[in-house]
Amino acid sequence: MANFVAGGDATFDPVKGRVLMSEHRLILVTSKAKTVVPVTSIFDIAVGQVPPEVEEFFDYTVMVGYIVGNRRRTTVIGGDRETIEKFSLLLFRAALNGSTTLVKHPAKVGGRVMDTPKRETGLHLDYESVVFPGNDVLGESDEPFEIDLASVIFFEVIERTIDDEKRLVLSVQHVENGQTVTTEISMGSRRKMNILGRYLRLIYHWIKSDVRDVEIEEETLEVLVGLYSTGPEIDIASLLDLEEDELEHRLAELFDDDLITDEELPCDLTPQGRFVVNEEIEDVNV
Numbered sequence: 001m002a003n004f005v006a007g008g009d010a011t012f013d014p015v016k017g018r019v020l021m022s023e024h025r026l027i028l029v030t031s032k033a034k035t036v037v038p039v040t041s042i043f044d045i046a047v048g049q050v051p052p053e054v055e056e057f058f059d060y061t062v063m064v065g066y067i068v069g070n071r072r073r074t075t076v077i078g079g080d081r082e083t084i085e086k087f088s089l090l091l092f093r094a095a096l097n098g099s100t101t102l103v104k105h106p107a108k109v110g111g112r113v114m115d116t117p118k119r120e121t122g123l124h125l126d127y128e129s130v131v132f133p134g135n136d137v138l139g140e141s142d143e144p145f146e147i148d149l150a151s152v153i154f155f156e157v158i159e160r161t162i163d164d165e166k167r168l169v170l171s172v173q174h175v176e177n178g179q180t181v182t183t184e185i186s187m188g189s190r191r192k193m194n195i196l197g198r199y200l201r202l203i204y205h206w207i208k209s210d211v212r213d214v215e216i217e218e219e220t221l222e223v224l225v226g227l228y229s230t231g232p233e234i235d236i237a238s239l240l241d242l243e244e245d246e247l248e249h250r251l252a253e254l255f256d257d258d259l260i261t262d263e264e265l266p267c268d269l270t271p272q273g274r275f276v277v278n279e280e281i282e283d284v285n286v
Helices: 080-095 191-210 218-229 245-257 272-285
Strands: 017-023 025-029 035-040 041-045 060-068 071-079 102-107 119-121 129-132 145-148 152-160 165-176 178-185
Touching: 017 080, 035 060, 041 080, 060 080, 071 080, 071 165, 080 191, 102 129, 102 165, 129 191, 145 165, 152 178, 152 245, 152 272, 165 191, 165 272, 191 272, 218 272
Parallel strands: none
Antiparallel strands: 017 025, 025 035, 041 060, 060 071, 102 119, 102 178, 129 145, 152 165, 165 178
C-alpha cells in the first residue's frame, strides 16, 4: 500500500518496504523482515506530524504507536500526502469501527443541560461524519444519528464518573438544525478514546485548513446559507431577490472555492461549505 520508514523504539533507521492493512492487523514488510501489528495493540495514530528524525525522507507521515509485550513501540509510515491520508483513514476505521460506545445526545442544547439518558450504541467512522448506528444485539430501538464533522465547533476530553468508574468523555459541540448542541461520547477503553480524539482533531484540522484562506463576499455567503437552509424545490434567486445572472456568478464563486459540489443547481454543500455556514450560525447565536 505504501513505502515506509520505521523506527522500532527510540531510534528511526530508514527502511524501505511495503505496508499491508487488513481489518485486524497492520503488516510492515521489508526484504529482510515482517512485522505484524494487531490493530488492538495500537494506542496512537498521529497524522502529518513529521518527526525530525525522518523529515529528510518524507514530507508527510503517519506515526503509529503500538504495544509489544509491555513495551511501547513506534513506526513512522511516510509517502505522498494523498496516499498517507487514505491509509490513515483506514487505520482509524480499523481501530474504532464497531466499538461499543456510551452516548448522551443531546447532553446540552445551547447552554441548557438536558436530562437525556445515556444509551449504548455502535460507532462507525466516515470521512465526513461519526455515525452511531444503534445496537441491535442489545435491542437498542433508538434511531441512529450522526455528527457531521463539518458542523463541529469545539470539543474537549473531560473525566467523568460513570457507573462508579472514572472514564474519559469526549464532549463535542456541533450545529444541528441551526442550533448548537453538545454530544457526550465515552468508551471503556482509554486507548480508543485517545484514537477517537485524534480522529476528530485531524478531520477538523483538514476541513478548517481548506477554508482558512477563503474570502467570501457577504452576498455570496448569503447564497451559501440559502442553499444550506432550503431544499432543491426552493427558488433561491427569488428567495434572495437576485437576478439569474447574479446567482450564476455567486454559484461559480462558491464552486471555485470548493464550497459547493456543482456550479449549477441543484447542488450540495461540501464539508468545507458546511463548515463555513456553521461558523456563521455560531457567530449569530453568540
